[in-house]
Amino acid sequence: MTTLESAAKSDESVSGAEICLDGVSKVYPGQKAPAVDNISLTVPAGEIVMFVGPSGCGKTTTLKMINRLIEPSSGTISIGGEDIRGKKVDELRRTIGYVIQGGSLFPHMSVAKNISIVPKLLGWDSSRIKDRVDELLDLVGLDPAKYRSRYPRELSGGQQQRVGVARGLAADPPVILMDEPFGAVDPITRQRLQDEMLSIQRELRKTIVCVTHDIDEAIKMGDRVLILQEGAHVAQYDTPEVVLSSPANEFAQDFVGAGSSLKRLSLARIGDLELKSATTAVLGEDAAEVKKRAEANKDRSVIVLDERKRPLGWPWLRQLKGSTIVDPQQDLVNLDSRATLNDALDTMLVSGHGGAVVTGDRDAYLGVVDFKTVTDFIEEMQREAEAETSSAPSADSDENPAARISIAPTDEELEKASES
Ligand SMILES: Nc1ncnc2c1ncn2[C@@H]1O[C@H](COP(=O)(O)OP(=O)(O)OP(=O)(O)O)[C@@H](O)[C@H]1O
Numbered sequence: 393m394t395t396l397e398s399a400a401k402s403d404e405s406v407s408g409a410e411i412c413l414d415g416v417s418k419v420y421p422g423q424k425a426p427a428v429d430n431i432s433l434t435v436p437a438g439e440i441v442m443f444v445g446p447s448g449c450g451k452t453t454t455l456k457m458i459n460r461l462i463e464p465s466s467g468t469i470s471i472g473g474e475d476i477r478g479k480k481v482d483e484l485r486r487t488i489g490y491v492i493q494g495g496s497l498f499p500h501m502s503v504a505k506n507i508s509i510v511p512k513l514l515g516w517d518s519s520r521i522k523d524r525v526d527e528l529l530d531l532v533g534l535d536p537a538k539y540r541s542r543y544p545r546e547l548s549g550g551q552q553q554r555v556g557v558a559r560g561l562a563a564d565p566p567v568i569l570m571d572e573p574f575g576a577v578d579p580i581t582r583q584r585l586q587d588e589m590l591s592i593q594r595e596l597r598k599t600i601v602c603v604t605h606d607i608d609e610a611i612k613m614g615d616r617v618l619i620l621q622e623g624a625h626v627a628q629y630d631t632p633e634v635v636l637s638s639p640a641n642e643f644a645q646d647f648v649g650a651g652s653s654l655k656r657l658s659l660a661r662i663g664d665l666e667l668k669s670a671t672t673a674v675l676g677e678d679a680a681e682v683k684k685r686a687e688a689n690k691d692r693s694v695i696v697l698d699e700r701k702r703p704l705g706w707p708w709l710r711q712l713k714g715s716t717i718v719d720p721q722q723d724l725v726n727l728d729s730r731a732t733l734n735d736a737l738d739t740m741l742v743s744g745h746g747g748a749v750v751t752g753d754r755d756a757y758l759g760v761v762d763f764k765t766v767t768d769f770i771e772e773m774q775r776e777a778e779a780e781t782s783s784a785p786s787a788d789s790d791e792n793p794a795a796r797i798s799i800a801p802t803d804e805e806l807e808k809a810s811e812s
Pocket residue numbers: 420421423427445446447448449450451452453454605
């Protein structure tokens with residue numbers, strides 16, 4: 393076992409390795425000013441560190457020096473205590489997953505082939521590769537039977553990105569580098585991908601370094617946030633809580649920007665709230681029994697789960713037509729328990745149920761969160777924030793997220809609305 397591998401195994405639950413940058417600089421040929429000027433940084437094993445900063449500040453250059461896509465002009469980078477110059481570049485890259493915008497899949501290769509590139513290079517046998525592909529597709533929320541033989545052009549942007557993540561994880565690398573991984577998809581898909589990534593990370597505990605231009609994404613995803621200014625000078629490197637509450641300097645303050653009380657919502661997770669239980673039913677169950685159960689619970693709707701407890705839909709009781717429970721074929725937007733309260737508000741606004749279904753590991757059903765629980769929690773947070781900074785003006789209606797949902801509709805009203 394190499395040092396890198398043993399470092400990765402030292403803590404049972406952490407499979408990542410520490411990354412250290414020591415006085416690292418990069419001067420591109422023909423340029424006077426360094427793109428990266430003497431950065432020193434430690435990324436702890438098993439954490440997600442988000443690099444943010446204005447365009448051209450050196451985020452991508454710093455990231456690409458970690459897998460030697462770009463060679464530093466000076467300084468040392470080590471992973472798991474080993475200087476990365478001690479390894480052949482190809483070998484190094486096989487121990488580092490790399491995920492970029494859009495997934496960057498090879499268009500002429502099937503999904504399975506795209507995912508198996510590194511395992512093949514590592515000489516895995518074909519049955520091990522096949523099992524790994526299926527395991528990873530499952531992990532990123534794609535049904536292996538349906539997707540393994542498809543080509544990238546037959547996938548949506550979000551699905552391509554998921555395959556890109558699966559490919560980055562294929563050989564179980566301790567370190568994963570991500571460059572604007574969710575930049576090319578719509579906001580709802582982006583939120584889902586972020587939640588999925590957080591859920592995967594909860595299981596795998598890799599060391600993840602991720603470049604983004606979006607401070608909200610950085611606050612949501614990062615165990616730590618690195619705010620860079622030109623030349624990759626570190627403006628602040630701290631937890632999201634500290635970055636929001638105590639910006640280190642004017643640059644960090646400007647970068648975090650206005651609306652930081654709204655951003656604080658990104659610190660609170662659905663998992664911090666008390667979930668409600670709802671009536672659930674599994675595929676194939678007797679519909680009359682399910683209706684009876686729902687009525688006893690005073691529920692007008694039921695959450696249909698597949699055999700692995702993953703929610704498929706949330707039909708009203710009157711929509712249960714046959715004698716058994718079938719897949720309601722709804723495009724149900726779930727909330728991962730790591731989703732932020734900000735995400736929750738957005739999801740609830742489109743849900744039509746006055747709440748949202750919350751899922752945990754591997755998308756398994758956990759419970760339901762409703763408007764009132766979220767708005768009460770937000771109001772409590774606002775009160776606490778105002779008490780902390782009693783001199784600061786109270787949040788105006790533009791900034792008060794609770795104001796986005798003024799009165800929570802009743803289930804009856806929602807059911808009526810779903811008919812029209
Ligand atoms: N191959 C290159 N040759 C010369 N200069 C480069 C090269 N790549 C990047 N640069 C310059 O180095 C600086 C840092 O670029 P880098 O791509 O690392 O920034 P970034 O923070 O990732 O930017 P963005 O957010 O726009 O992607 C910029 O001034 C850029 O123009």
